[in-house]
Amino acid sequence: MNIILPCQNLKEKDLRIENGILYLGYGYSFQNVMYNLTYFMKGKNYCYYCKRTIPRNKITMDHMYPRSTGGPTIPQNLIPSCKRCNSEKSDMTFAQYQTYLNLSSFSERKSYLSTITSLKEGIKNMGMFEIPNEWITPVKTSEIHTNIDFANISETKFQKVKSYYKTYHGFQVPMILDRNLYSLDGFYVLFVAKSSDISYVPAIVLDNVEIRIGRN
Numbered sequence: 526m527n528i529i530l531p532c533q534n535l536k537e538k539d540l541r542i543e544n545g546i547l548y549l550g551y552g553y554s555f556q557n558v559m560y561n562l563t564y565f566m567k568g569k570n571y572c573y574y575c576k577r578t579i580p581r582n583k584i585t586m587d588h589m590y591p592r593s594t595g596g597p598t599i600p601q602n603l604i605p606s607c608k609r610c611n612s613e614k615s616d617m618t619f620a621q622y623q624t625y626l627n628l629s630s631f632s633e634r635k636s637y638l639s640t641i642t643s644l645k646e647g648i649k650n651m652g653m654f655e656i657p658n659e660w661i662t663p664v665k666t667s668e669i670h671t672n673i674d675f676a677n678i679s680e681t682k683f684q685k686v687k688s689y690y691k692t693y694h695g696f697q698v699p700m701i702l703d704r705n706l707y708s709l710d711g712f713y714v715l716f717v718a719k720s721s722d723i724s725y726v727p728a729i730v731l732d733n734v735e736i737r738i739g740r741n
């Protein structure tokens with residue numbers, strides 16, 4: 526799939542956009558680049574939920590499909606929002622939150638939230654994500670490249686991903702890969718898969734993104 530990018534060519538210190546392709550340069554942080562591109566395209570002083578104008582330093586970024594059920598940090602899943610809306614929306618998807626907002630009474634909202642909680646547990650138990658199926662491609666672990674510094678690996682994060690896999694027989698988030706299958710996000714998924722002889726991992730392959738680190 527392609528991520529949404531600004532239409533014009535751009536050149537910043539850690540990225541370059543040329544003819545609809547995003548090239549990530551040395552020192553990039555994938556998450557920061559995605560946040561900055563989203564603010565660039567959607568603005569940084571407006572909450573998309575309550576429609577209020579927000580001071581620039583008070584704005585947050587909401588994942589429309591939440592991280593907890595696989596929502597990726599890419600512009601089509603990000604929306605600037607105020608802290609209040611972001612925390613009220615919590616783990617709901619964009620659509621679930623719209624339904625929630627249309628319920629008027631406290632008891633209706635409470636019962637809707639408990640339905641949502643069991644729905645999410647069901648999705649996790651099936652080893653699935655709560656994101657559009659067409660975003661996901663199974664990719665062979667042996668074909669994925671990384672340039673992660675193994676000295677910086679966190680044992681805690683590794684164990685967290687591993688124990689999630691043991692419980693749900695699936696991963697909480699898909700990996701995000703560039704068009705040459707270089708890892709952009711979700712490295713621990715790959716690491717756990719490799720250490721447990723899992724041959725395929727779910728991934729979002731970004732056909733219009735390319736890492737340029739150490740390569741010409």
Ligand SMILES: [Zn+2]
Binds near residue numbers: 574575576609610611
């Ligand atoms: Zn708001």
